[in-house]
Amino acid sequence: xxxxxxxxxxxxxxxxxxxxxxxxxxxxxxxxxxxxxxxxxxxxxxxxxxxxxxxxxxxxxxxxxxxxxxxxxxxxxxxxxxxxxxxxxxxxxxxxxxxxxxxxxxxxxxx
Amino acid sequence: xxxxxxxxxxxxxxxxxxxxxxxxxxxxxxxxxxxxxxxxxxxxxxxxxxxxxxxxxxxxxxxxxxxxxxxxxxxxxxxxxxxxxxxxxxxxxxxxxxxxxxxxxxxxxxxxx
Numbered sequence: 001x002x003x004x005x006x007x008x009x010x011x012x013x014x015x016x017x018x019x020x021x022x023x024x025x026x027x028x029x030x031x032x033x034x035x036x037x038x039x040x041x042x043x044x045x046x047x048x049x050x051x052x053x054x055x056x057x058x059x060x061x062x063x064x065x066x067x068x069x070x071x072x073x074x075x076x077x078x079x080x081x082x083x084x085x086x087x088x089x090x091x092x093x094x095x096x097x098x099x100x101x102x103x104x105x106x107x108x109x110x111x
Numbered sequence: 112x113x114x115x116x117x118x119x120x121x122x123x124x125x126x127x128x129x130x131x132x133x134x135x136x137x138x139x140x141x142x143x144x145x146x147x148x149x150x151x152x153x154x155x156x157x158x159x160x161x162x163x164x165x166x167x168x169x170x171x172x173x174x175x176x177x178x179x180x181x182x183x184x185x186x187x188x189x190x191x192x193x194x195x196x197x198x199x200x201x202x203x204x205x206x207x208x209x210x211x212x213x214x215x216x217x218x219x220x221x222x223x224x
Contacts, residue, residue, distance in 0.1 A: 043218055096210045
């Protein structure tokens with residue numbers, strides 16, 4: 001089955017700096033890569049996703065890049081704010097109904 | 112309006128007991144899931160149902176039995192609870208079997224004593 005690895009497990013940045021979270025996957029057939037944000041005690045929520053036919057997608061301060069050859073994808077958050085503090089999960093899917101999640105990155109933005 | 116709801120929110124029980132968690136979605140989605148999130152925050156899919164039919168059944172002990180009475184509901188029944196079952200269980204739903212956003216419920220924190 002698919003194996004998704006995520007790094008780093010914890011990340012602290014100063015407010016206004018950028019944060020980058022990286023994921024690798026093992027199944028070359030995976031073609032959909034969503035990112036979820038989970039605030040403390042809350043449910044995971046989709047923040048951005050990318051499909052295998054594009055290499056980059058951006059939504060305001062959030063961007064995701066995908067390198068299919070290397071089988072890795074990354075989340076980039078620019079101009080971080082304290083409300084960005086949360087646990088972020090990457091995921092990979094090839095079927096659309098089975099998702100494999102990374103182990104999560106706990107991001108802390110220091111004011 | 113609550114899109115995906117779960118009950119109960121907290122569940123504390125003794126080892127060996129049988130318990131159920133209920134999930135309902137009012138989004139009109141036809142695919143529903145159960146995930147287990149352990150103490151290290153790792154999210155692992157357990158089951159996936161599409162139109163009341165089981166699609167995915169990951170390596171989960173058969174003490175866990177999902178039941179989908181209709182498209183809007185996916186309940187999780189757990190027999191003979193063990194300490195290792197303590198976790199937060201999330202229900203989720205999405206539209207179709209395509210690559211669509213999953214909407215998660217608020218989670219049920221199960222503690223087995």
